[in-house]
Amino acid sequence: MHQAKAKASQRKLRTDGKPEIQSLDFDAIDDIRDEVVSQCAAICSGWLLAFCSPEGVGRWANTINASDAKYKRACVWIKPDAAPQMNGQGPAMGAENFVVAWCGTGYAKWNAGGKRGVYTHCTNAKDRDRRHPTEKPWRLMAELINDFTNPDQLILDPFMGSGTTGVACVKQGRRFIGIEKSERYFDIACERISAAQREPDMFLSSKKTQVGLFDAEAAE
Structure with a gap:
């Protein structure tokens, strides 16, 4: 979860000719x-x-x-x-x-x-997705997952954003449920998690089953 700033009433303009800063x-x-x-x-x-x-x-x-x-x-x-x-x-x-x-x-x-x-962890790693304004590095989330959870445990992210926690769960052999109210970010999350499932971490046991975002077993 994260604490985001409330929407600004106006867009902030840059003076250097580069794109405007979006709220x-x-x-x-x-x-x-x-x-x-x-x-x-x-x-x-x-x-x-x-x-x-x-x-x-x-x-x-x-x-x-x-x-x-x-x-x-x-x-x-x-x-x-x-x-x-x-x-x-x-x-x-x-x-x-x-x-x-x-x-x-x-x-x-x-x-x-x-x-x-x-x-x-750096915020701008080469493999950053860059489609969400507060995207966390997946390596940061993977380290937290390893420190605070055990393999095959179920992790809930009620503010999923673009799905970085879900990507880290796939790579670390955890089950995952994500909730996101933005349809755009939800679709991005599904895309990223599905891609991670197609390329599981090489260090995970082949006996571990990667659970899909919509897999009914994840809710049990």
Whole structure:
């Protein structure tokens, strides 16, 4: 999940002759955060991860603590190739946060031992799809999947976007359910996940079955 900025009322114009900067075509999660956390806590038996701005960490933590989930920590995704801020009015953003909560019973369990919650991945890798404005690197999502889930577990992304989490699930041998309200991004996600299924990760066991986005077994 991610926290997107609300739509701007006007388009921002560039002065260098390059294409105009487009507003994000989806709304902020602020209005539905309580419901999202409540529903996820009710159906999830493992970890809940939500990407957000540094300013949003406290809001997510407060909402999680008011639910049946257990807030654990705010982690950080370091972006070595983040865009610079050229107006001289302050430092550029070089990282993005995500909060981590445990929705299961008993003690929380993860696979990364004493690893710190710091993940370093470039945003503009050569294999980036580039059709969604807040696309995450699939290698980042694959690392998170390996740290927080086990092979063949079912992962839900209720804000699927262009399907990067689904692509990473295919490559890491996890089952996946994705939800996306934008028909355009949904179609892109289906295309990308289907392509990943045709080219499974060479290091996965051949006995593992890659589950389709619409496979009824994924909902069981």
